[in-house]
Amino acid sequence: MNLDFSTLAGAQDFLWQGFKYSLTLTVSSMVFGIFFGTLLAMARMSSIKPLSLAAAGYVNLFRSVPLVLVIFWFYILVPLLTGVDVGAERSAFLTFAIFEAAYYCEIIRAGIQSIPRGQIAAGQAMGFSYGQNMRYVILPQAFRNVVPLLLTQTIVLFQDTSLVYVVGATDLLGAADKVAHRDNTLVEMYMLVALIYFSISFALSQAVKRLHARIAIVR
């Protein structure tokens, strides 16, 4: 078995493009996922029954079906509903934001539930409205409690972006796969991709572990 990495030099620009797409997709899904996830968590804990039921239905639906299936859902549905052929790369941004919101929602909800009830009452006694109470009292503490969980979920998300391969998008894996088939270097390319994903995910998860030890609130 001889490994041949000589074709790598010519392919590195293409691989870098794919890697940049993977990173962009990860960061964008994290930002939108946490934003929608926070709204969902507030809706799930709302005292307005229809709102909390709808949010719970949303979260349970997306947590019960495979991500691969949801990627196909949006890949097929978006052109059908809008009439515009947006392509695999762009439909993935919508897919991941909507899918990840369900997972981030559960983490943020756990964070909000970890806040002592007295904090809400204290905010109300200060004359804060619901929005002000959330903005200045509850959410800052809730987020601080779950930052390590949010980051761990983001590492999972980073690995999951490789699934856009199934609709032919050119992420890191997609780019490596195309190079591998062109140059007949399947073994080298897949090993390289595995190594890249491993290095990044491992380094990040070690960093999260250290952060977790540092920012835990001492009560």
Add this chain to the structure above:
Amino acid sequence: MSQYQWNWSVVLEQVSGTEEFYYQWLAAGLGWTVATALSAWVLALVVGSLIGILRTVPSKPVAALATAYVEVFRNIPLIVQMFLWFFVLPELVPHNLGIWMKQSMPLPEFTTAVIALGFFTSARVAEQVRTGILALPRGQKNAGLAMGFTLGQTYRYVLLPMAYRIVIPPLTSEFMNIFKNSAVALAIGLTELTFQMRQITGEYAPANPIEVMTVVSALYLLVAFSVNRVMALIERKTRVPGYISGGH
């Protein structure tokens, strides 16, 4: 969208040019999904338990090796692991074995999917088993050893029976995940449920993707619900009186 022709009976229709019906394809897909998930779960439980136990033993080098195992399988995406098992491993093993894996291994996609998914999930199971063992009071292990049990017997009769009960809820979600993750195996050509959906909506009945996707999603929801109920039953049957949620 306005000219979309709804046709919910599409799944009952015959596949043109064949003797088969679409619902038979979906049923076959569901069969492969369940078979893959259950086989991989057996592998994940056995290997995961072993690794999880090894992470808690007194020997430093053994625990470090087990930790390295968990990190490797947790930090590489599942689809990449599938490709490593399917395309890369046959090239790295001795020549004759590689030829056998590529040409005469029975059910190559299914076998590879079970192995890849099993080992991927085993790292997660190992983390849960370890958490369960570490959640037990230190005195339990000492008590076992003081009774004259060997370390192996202490694990078998004292630590593990309690540890497994503690981690049934997280194991339930891993068990549900393995059904969802089995869909990734379509990338190596396993004809499971999502593969069938892609095939039907792509080539055979492209006019009615929404109906087919809805039916397939409902099947996944049904599987998730059933697994959840079964695990809740196991949790009820195995609970220990006197513990939280243990009743009287």
